[in-house]
Amino acid sequence: MTYSKTISPAPTARGRVTVPGDKSVSHRALLLSALAHGETRVSGLGMGGDVRSTRRVLTALGVEIRDEGEDVVVVGCGWEGLRAPAEPLDCGNSGTTLRVMMGILASTSFESTLTGDASLSSRPMERVAAPLRRMGATIETTAGKPPVRVLGGPLHGIDFESPVASAQVKTAVLLAGLRASGTTRVTEPERSRDHTERFFAAMGVPMTISGNAVTVDAGPLRALARFTVPGDLSSAAFWLAAGLLRPSHVARDGGDDGVVVLNALVNPTRTGFLEAVALMGGEIRVHPVSGGVEPTADLEARYGPLRGADLPPDVVVRAIDEVPILAVLATQAVGRTRITGAAELRVKECDRLAVMAETLTALGATVRELPDGLEIDGPTPLRGGRVDSHHDHRIAMSAAIAALCASGPVTIDRADAAAVSYPEFWETLDSVCGNPGLSV
Ligand code: S3P
Numbered sequence: 560m561t562y563s564k565t566i567s568p569a570p571t572a573r574g575r576v577t578v579p580g581d582k583s584v585s586h587r588a589l590l591l592s593a594l595a596h597g598e599t600r601v602s603g604l605g606m607g608g609d610v611r612s613t614r615r616v617l618t619a620l621g622v623e624i625r626d627e628g629e630d631v632v633v634v635g636c637g638w639e640g641l642r643a644p645a646e647p648l649d650c651g652n653s654g655t656t657l658r659v660m661m662g663i664l665a666s667t668s669f670e671s672t673l674t675g676d677a678s679l680s681s682r683p684m685e686r687v688a689a690p691l692r693r694m695g696a697t698i699e700t701t702a703g704k705p706p707v708r709v710l711g712g713p714l715h716g717i718d719f720e721s722p723v724a725s726a727q728v729k730t731a732v733l734l735a736g737l738r739a740s741g742t743t744r745v746t747e748p749e750r751s752r753d754h755t756e757r758f759f760a761a762m763g764v765p766m767t768i769s770g771n772a773v774t775v776d777a778g779p780l781r782a783l784a785r786f787t788v789p790g791d792l793s794s795a796a797f798w799l800a801a802g803l804l805r806p807s808h809v810a811r812d813g814g815d816d817g818v819v820v821l822n823a824l825v826n827p828t829r830t831g832f833l834e835a836v837a838l839m840g841g842e843i844r845v846h847p848v849s850g851g852v853e854p855t856a857d858l859e860a861r862y863g864p865l866r867g868a869d870l871p872p873d874v875v876v877r878a879i880d881e882v883p884i885l886a887v888l889a890t891q892a893v894g895r896t897r898i899t900g901a902a903e904l905r906v907k908e909c910d911r912l913a914v915m916a917e918t919l920t921a922l923g924a925t926v927r928e929l930p931d932g933l934e935i936d937g938p939t940p941l942r943g944g945r946v947d948s949h950h951d952h953r954i955a956m957s958a959a960i961a962a963l964c965a966s967g968p969v970t971i972d973r974a975d976a977a978a979v980s981y982p983e984f985w986e987t988l989d990s991v992c993g994n995p996g997l998s999v
Contacts, residue, residue: 872900
């Protein structure tokens with residue numbers, strides 16, 4: 560159901576917050592457990608729309624996945640256990656589901672069709688189809704986009720230089736590589752998030768990582784038995800931004816306990832947001848919690864002044880999903896913030912560069928769109944108004960945080976989009992900011 564939310568300015572932000580299980584890690588926990596043999600008990604799985612799409616697609620392929628209390632148990636059946644689906648596989652809004660499934664289905668002995676919603680149906684798929692065809696699969700896209708028909712077959716390894724740094728592309732090709740004769744190597748222009756490689760290492764896949772290249776040979780995935788998904792750093796970024804922008808008490812002599820996000824993923828291929836905030840002079844304290852397959856930490860944001868900064872491509876690639884919320888921070892920073900190397904944002908759930916420029920301009924910010932980024936001059940007082948999420952979860956949530964420092968209420972149309980990654984976002988906003996978050 561589509562709905563709008565009206566968010567009032569908030570004088571304060573504080574609290575200790577638990578965020579949903581990381582979306583990228585949740586997808587992989589389900590997918591890779593399904594492709595192993597034996598059961599895996601997954602705790603802390605994200606329950607947003609995208610992860611539910613992955614679960615639905617795996618179920619349609621015959622994989623048994625059951626809820627046990629708070630956990631999800633995946634009964635891994637290997638590639639051999641996958642069954643031809645009766646109907647097209649609906650990936651909803653989830654690019655990760657569709658692209659990674661292409662790599663998984665490329666080596667099956669049946670035909671399948673992958674579809675998605677209107678947003679996913681406008682996103683590029685040739686970046687995955689092209690290397691998989693080179694490996695021997697038959698893949699038909701619809702003018703480069705979904706629906707995508709995959710006719711699986713025997714594959715052979717390739718040496719693939721990806722033109723884009725994309726973990727979805729890398730993961731699809733490496734998974735096909737686990738089923739291909741010979742060696743498969745994927746080289747990226749910059750290193751994308753490495754969750755798949757971490758799972759491979761934990762699941763007994765011999766692999767070589769050298770610079771931006773990952774090499775695998777055919778081999779099985781060993782079931783993990785138990786896996787706990789850390790909190791999503793991309794979701795945490797909204798609360799950290801709220802803590803940077805709003806004091807925890809109206810009267811500063813009341814102490815400042817800030818906003819703390821508990822047990823968030825701090826994988827170094829994902830922590831560009833933390834580095835960007837440091838470049839902007841913001842303070843986020845990192846209190847390590849655990850090592851393991853994925854490192855986690857409690858993250859504590861301290862209210863204080865921000866300054867404009869140059870956020871270069873090597874930082875942005877590790878903060879690609881956080882650019883919208885970084886843009887919100889930049890409107891309140893003193894001086895110019897320049898974000899570059901973010902051209903990929905034009906082919907996300909919407910054109911996030913154009914839509915963030917439109918959204919923040921509507922609220923009174925000074926934003927210039929660059930071909931591959933944004934230039935924002937601050938600080939500008941934001942005003943109330945009406946904006947549209949374009950049915951993109953990260954736009955909806957970024958607009959909500961911008962609303963906290965506006966001079967009047969901001970109505971966000973299609974606010975329901977947040978549930979794609981963060982179904983509890985609006986309730987948590989209430990508890991962090993004491994904001995009524997009225998539904999319209
Ligand atoms: C993801 C990879 C990134 C990211 C997306 C999730 C993943 O996309 O933006 O939200 O889980 O592999 P690209 O692979 O297209 O860069």
